[in-house]
Amino acid sequence: MLMTEYETTVIVRPDVTGEQVESALDRVREVIAKQGGKLIEIDHWGKKKLAYPMQKHPRGIYVRTHYLGLGGLVGELERNLRLNENVLRFLTVKMEERVESDARQEKEYVVPSYDEPDEPDEPEDEAEFDALPGDGEEGESRAPRGDSEDANETAGDTVNDKASGEEAATAEAAESKE
Numbered sequence: 001m002l003m004t005e006y007e008t009t010v011i012v013r014p015d016v017t018g019e020q021v022e023s024a025l026d027r028v029r030e031v032i033a034k035q036g037g038k039l040i041e042i043d044h045w046g047k048k049k050l051a052y053p054m055q056k057h058p059r060g061i062y063v064r065t066h067y068l069g070l071g072g073l074v075g076e077l078e079r080n081l082r083l084n085e086n087v088l089r090f091l092t093v094k095m096e097e098r099v100e101s102d103a104r105q106e107k108e109y110v111v112p113s114y115d116e117p118d119e120p121d122e123p124e125d126e127a128e129f130d131a132l133p134g135d136g137e138e139g140e141s142r143a144p145r146g147d148s149e150d151a152n153e154t155a156g157d158t159v160n161d162k163a164s165g166e167e168a169a170t171a172e173a174a175e176s177k178e
Contacts, residue, residue: 001100001101002098002099002100002101003037003038003068003069003070003099003100003101004068004069004070004094004096004097004098004099005040005066005067005068005094005095005096005097005099005104006066006067006068006069006073006074006092006093006094006095007064007065007066007067007092007093007095008028008064008065008067008074008077008078008081008090008091008092008093009062009063009064009065009090009091009093010024010028010062010063010064010065010081010087010089010090011050011054011060011061011062011087011088011089011090012024012060012061012062012063012086012087012088013055013057013060013061013086013087013088014047014057014059014060014061015057016061016086017114018111018112018114018115020086021061021063021086021114022111024081024084024086024087025042025063025065027080027084028042028065028077028080028081031073031076031077031080032067032069032073032077034076035069035070035071035072035073035076035077036069036070036073037067037068037069037070037073038067038068038069038101038104038106039065039066039067039106040066040067040068040104040105040106040107041064041065041066041106041107041109042063042064042065042066042109043063043064043065043066044061044062044063044112045062045063045064046061046062046112047059047060047061047062048060048061048062054088054089055088057088060088060089066095068099068101068104074092077092078090078092
């Protein structure tokens with residue numbers, strides 16, 4: 001049977017329990033089964049920092065579902081996700097049309113450990129990158145790019161020295177040919 005291949009990425013509130021996340025995923029499984037679809041894979045990406053706060057949450061739990069389905073499956077699945085108060089956002093992407101359902105193998109679902117600590121936040125300010133090991137005493141940071149006049153003069157001198165060296169080499173080569 002020919003079906004369409006979809007991928008839906010769901011962002012769940014970060015303050016929910018593992019049971020609540022699994023409850024939302026159980027609903028996704030039920031909808032796919034009722035609509036005659038085939039669930040290929042559920043992939044947990046974990047708790048990640050959001051690009052911008054959603055409903056006052058700076059982080060979210062990302063889960064990617066990969067499935068095959070017909071007609072109204074996506075509409076019904078998205079309707080159910082909209083009704084779930086633990087879901088912040090979701091996005092469905094059509095991957096491929098006219099896929100043979102037997103061509104895609106289901107991957108075994110392994111329930112992740114929801115007790116793992118969060119991954120560290122990425123630095124929000126680039127100033128944290130200014131101090132490099134070996135730049136001087138501890139706590140001393142180098143100047144941001146472009147702020148040091150000495151650094152600009154040195155860089156300019158190097159370029160000028162290189163250019164004058166190339167000119168001298170060209171002049172010597174011309175003299176040797178004569």
